[in-house]
Amino acid sequence: MSTPAPRYERAVRRAQADGRIPALAVALHRADREPWVFTVGDSGNPGHPLGPDTRFRIGSVTKTFTAVLVMQARDDGLIDLDQPVSAYLDLPAHGDATIRRLLSHTAGYQREPYGDVWDSLLAPDAGRMLAELDRAERVLPNARRFHYSNLGLAVLGQLVAKLRGGTWAEIVQERILAPLGLAATTVARPEQAAIGYLVDAYSDAARPEPPVDVAGLAPAAQIWSTAGDMARWAAFLASPEIVDPAGRVLAAATVDEMRWPLTTTDENLWALGFGLGLILVPEPHRVVHVGHDGAMPGFLAGVYGRRGGDGNPGALGCAVLGSSGTAWQTNELVHELLRIAVDSDPAEIRPWRPAPPAPATYRPVLGRWWSEGMEFVFSWHDGRLQARAVDAPASRPPAIFESLPDEVDVLRTISGREAGELLRLTRDDRGGVARMHWATYRFTRAQEAFDGGRATDGPE
The missing domain is CATH 3.40.710.10 (DD-peptidase/beta-lactamase superfamily)
Known part of the structure; x- marks a missing residue:
């Protein structure tokens, strides 16, 4: 150039x-x-x-x-x-x-x-x-x-x-x-x-x-x-x-x-x-x-x-x-x-390189979750758990989390969406993450209404 x-x-x-x-x-x-x-x-x-x-x-x-x-x-x-x-x-x-x-x-x-x-x-x-x-x-x-x-x-x-x-x-x-x-x-x-x-x-x-x-x-x-x-x-x-x-x-x-x-x-x-x-x-x-x-x-x-x-x-x-x-x-x-x-004269684009995987305790969190009818993706980059709405523009930075001392299942949002709020993980009997609460809002793997039902559920 x-x-x-x-x-x-x-x-x-x-x-x-x-x-x-x-x-x-x-x-x-x-x-x-x-x-x-x-x-x-x-x-x-x-x-x-x-x-x-x-x-x-x-x-x-x-x-x-x-x-x-x-x-x-x-x-x-x-x-x-x-x-x-x-x-x-x-x-x-x-x-x-x-x-x-x-x-x-x-x-x-x-x-x-x-x-x-x-x-x-x-x-x-x-x-x-x-x-x-x-x-x-x-x-x-x-x-x-x-x-x-x-x-x-x-x-x-x-x-x-x-x-x-x-x-x-x-x-x-x-x-x-x-x-x-x-x-x-x-x-x-x-x-x-x-x-x-x-x-x-x-x-x-x-x-x-x-x-x-x-x-x-x-x-x-x-x-x-x-x-x-x-x-x-x-x-x-x-x-x-x-x-x-x-x-x-x-x-x-x-x-x-x-x-x-x-x-x-x-x-x-x-x-x-x-x-x-x-x-x-x-x-x-x-x-x-x-x-x-x-x-x-x-x-x-x-x-x-x-x-x-x-x-x-x-x-x-x-x-x-x-x-x-x-x-x-x-x-x-x-x-x-x-x-x-x-x-x-933009900055040079740094090449991507593989990095160590997410810690075992947070791997069950990775992937897509739903809350309030909206879809989010939780991922692990640069050594931290991150989250962003699926439809968020690429220019919007993700939310970044940091675990509380001695509480791996409770994390603080340190930047981005809901900065300052807690993310709480609820695990099932096998140690997987069954649901999460971020700023008290429930996050589930499938899209759910506030009462826990799904739009695709028919009348009983």
């Missing part, structure tokens, strides 16, 4: 030209290829021409780092996501918002700290931001609906700083950037920084935007990075078990928890979901892009990893960083490139 690089490059060049973006840096990360990085344009920084090491503001992509820090604290037993933030941080108001609601932007906090931050370009420091929380509004009731809030994530960043006994900047460096090797990602503006621009709507003029230090809002928007580093970060959000197999930053199960949608961003158009600090973009065929967009004066960023789908090699992440604050093409391109990656 020919390399897809020309398709990538053409898509990037088209976005840069159509969006009139002074500098555009793009990277793709995947488990089975070397990283691909491409830049087009001019950095605007005379001492540092545009290249793979050029740094861009990533804006609200910063929130994904803060969200991971919060989940680290939860996993370390320092916080409970369903406790009010005031249980851990002294606040003058709005402390009843739970940490989970703040992470999912459903706590009702107003968007920004008190004052006209984006008019004055003077953000409060962390102490003042928290002290003035009583001057900020609760614009919606807690848990009512999605309302994006920089203030809410900034409060969580300061919560983590207090819990860990350092500054947010120190903690993000120590607990995320260093372990993942994101050496080009910094909180402070680096000397390799691109200049961000406002591109005139009616001419080709471009005006440099002023640099902005967001101070106490740093946990929501401060970070600078390269496209290469951010593609790796996107790959971590999609496949932590590949990028961070030892779980040094976060357990894969916790990242999976972050990706579960807690709200839609628009009740009339279910095009975006929000999990615990992560944006979820549904794609066809049970695929989802997970990550975040970012915007700062003169900069836009899109950083997403791809979950699921045929041809996905795993750890597939993409970052698109641009030096224009108005080019929507920046945020569209990241999704286009993820699609091209699996369309033009």
